[in-house]
Amino acid sequence: MQPNQIDVHDTADERLRRDGQRYTANRRALVDAMASADRPVTVVELIDVATGMPQSSAYRNLSVLEDAGVVRRLVTADDTARFELAEDLTGHHHHHLICEACGTITDIDVPTDLEDGVATFAASIAMSHGFRIEHHRLDLIGVCPACSTAAS
């Protein structure tokens, strides 16, 4: 169902080259870190895993990877960006469950019929507003079990 790890790196390499960029050790480390996380991660989390990488390199490389379509940057309520591999690399279309207390994001799958409903709706809005719609976002926002417990 999902492309394996090797495919992810190959594709990343290919997309970077297409942009005249190189798939360096730092960039591979970032991709690895994101591939092994099951949720979008912050720059700080990425740096913790890729030991010793300076923040500036992390940011710069993430930006290159984003431009090449390898990673996606998410911004939610708290002002820290989170990064995940592009969906066409993981082969896994998903949405997000967000805890507004701690900011953690969890991946969730959406039933096909709901997904279809969103697609139909998107098409109609594209038509009526003259908008070119690239993608959509369906987030459920609330408080995770851990934060619920902590608060009480």
Added chain:
Amino acid sequence: MQPNQIDVHDTADERLRRDGQRYTANRRALVDAMASADRPVTVVELIDVATGMPQSSAYRNLSVLEDAGVVRRLVTADDTARFELAEDLTGHHHHHLICEACGTITDIDVPTDLEDGVATFAASIAMSHGFRIEHHRLDLIGVCPACSTAAS
């Protein structure tokens, strides 16, 4: 269908008082500015309307208004927060159409059946993940007509 302007101010006043806060001229100006905009607005836009208000006051008051449940803060791809009146003040549940080129957000209405589908989905996720779900977000993201034209 919608509560009128006076109700919005009354409700804002009431919710602030509940928090031991006052509904001052600055805060009223912010609420007015948001009520007369048909989309979420940035702090800079709010300041332009409420002439002379220092940024620090705008931020501080928006934060108080958010805590009181009068306004909602949105963060999207560009790193500038946007503010809108809480849905239970305007009586208008809606979602957003976001231009990833200029960052502008437009309000859109979602058909009832799709909305129901999202609600059902949210309930099932709440159950399976032990999450308390407060609200949801369905954004369509792409490029607006103006930016499409500008780019070509």
Added chain:
DNA sequence: TTTACTGCAAAGGGTTTGCAACATG
């Protein structure tokens, strides 16, 4: 040997906060 990448340090830019003066209940 040219072009991209690195890492340090410094700057940017949106947002928050300390503090003294002010205004409201």
Added chain:
DNA sequence: CATGTTGCAAACCCTTTGCAGTAAA
């Protein structure tokens, strides 16, 4: 007159950038 509010200026924090050196094609 006690408590909330204002506005200035400075601090904050995440993020970006200049630059000199390094590595890859």
